[in-house]
Amino acid sequence: MSKVELKGRKVGIFVAPGFDDGQVIKAVEILRDMKAEVRVISQGEALAGPVAGMRGALLSPNVQLPRLAAAGLDAVIIPGGNSTAALQSDTMVLTLLMEMQEAGKPIGAVGNGAMVLASAGLVDGKRVTGDFRIKRALEEYGATFFGQGLVVDRNVVTSQSEKNLPHFVEAIAFLLEPAPTLR
Numbered sequence: 624m625s626k627v628e629l630k631g632r633k634v635g636i637f638v639a640p641g642f643d644d645g646q647v648i649k650a651v652e653i654l655r656d657m658k659a660e661v662r663v664i665s666q667g668e669a670l671a672g673p674v675a676g677m678r679g680a681l682l683s684p685n686v687q688l689p690r691l692a693a694a695g696l697d698a699v700i701i702p703g704g705n706s707t708a709a710l711q712s713d714t715m716v717l718t719l720l721m722e723m724q725e726a727g728k729p730i731g732a733v734g735n736g737a738m739v740l741a742s743a744g745l746v747d748g749k750r751v752t753g754d755f756r757i758k759r760a761l762e763e764y765g766a767t768f769f770g771q772g773l774v775v776d777r778n779v780v781t782s783q784s785e786k787n788l789p790h791f792v793e794a795i796a797f798l799l800e801p802a803p804t805l806r
Contacts, residue, residue, distance in 0.1 A: 627796040628675055629659035632697045634795070637716065637739075641705030644676030646733045646785045647690045651699055653792045656737050660695065666713055677705045686788050690716050693722035703734025703754060711742040720745060724778070728800040731780040731791060737761060740779065750776040752783045 634654050636647060647663075654661050665674055671737035673681040699720070701710060710716045720743040723730050732740050737753035738760060740746050747765030752774040761768050772787040773780070775794050782791035 627657060627793060627800060629657040629799060632659050632799055633662055633695065634659045635662040635664045635686070635691070635696045635699040636656060637699070637701050637710055638674045638676075638707070639666050639709045640675055640684050641677045641708035641709075642674065642682075643702050643704030643734065643785070644678040644680035646702040646704065646736075646788065647676065647682065648680060649788050650702070650792060653789060656719070657719075657796060659794070659796075662697075663682075664688055664691060665686075665723055666709065666717040681797055688713075688719065690740070691719065693719055693728065694729065696723065697799055698729035698731065699723055700795070701730075701732040701736035701739045703732075705737040707735050707738050716758045727778050729778050729780060729795045730746065731795050733782045733788070733791065737766075737781050739745065740781075741766065743762055745757075745779060749779055750774050751757055751779065751781040754783065 627767050651661050664805045673683045675681055700746045724745055734754045735757050737751055738757055741764035749766055752769050752771055758768045772783050773790050779792045
């Protein structure tokens with residue numbers, strides 16, 4: 624698999640209490656290896672300190688959502704885990720995702736993180752994947768669910784699980800750079 628360089632690109636990844644530690648840590652690692660500027664985003668001022676993942680990892684966000692606009696990001700990733708309910712009900716999260724969609728910027732979701740996309744109205748008429756437990760819910764939001772590791776539909780990239788993260792991040796990178804610089 625080729626390595627794409629994302630130097631100068633800002634990729635945001637949401638963390639809320641109960642995020643999937645493995646998904647976030649591995650995605651951040653891959654993105655930093657590609658030289659992307661990673662923005663670990665917390666939901667608000669109250670979450671300015673470390674945020675605990677579902678397996679106990681603590682991550683310190685480097686930006687709070689109220690201080691961020693879609694113009695400040697080139698792509699955004701929503702991890703799965705127990706944090707998706709909080710993200711789904713946060714109007715600032717949903718607004719940011721809708722702004723990213725309007726701008727045609729890459730939006731990615733892993734596992735049950737695809738439900739956050741559904742809550743933002745971004746899966747209607749799209750092909751998606753995710754955790755099999757949310758298949759019916761995604762279809763109720765108008766998505767066509769595929770039981771495969773990775774699905775790309777225009778600017779929306781969805782992954783079934785953590786094991787697909789290298790391909791998932793590379794798909795987002797290719798959407799960011801139609802003519803990528805290979806290293």
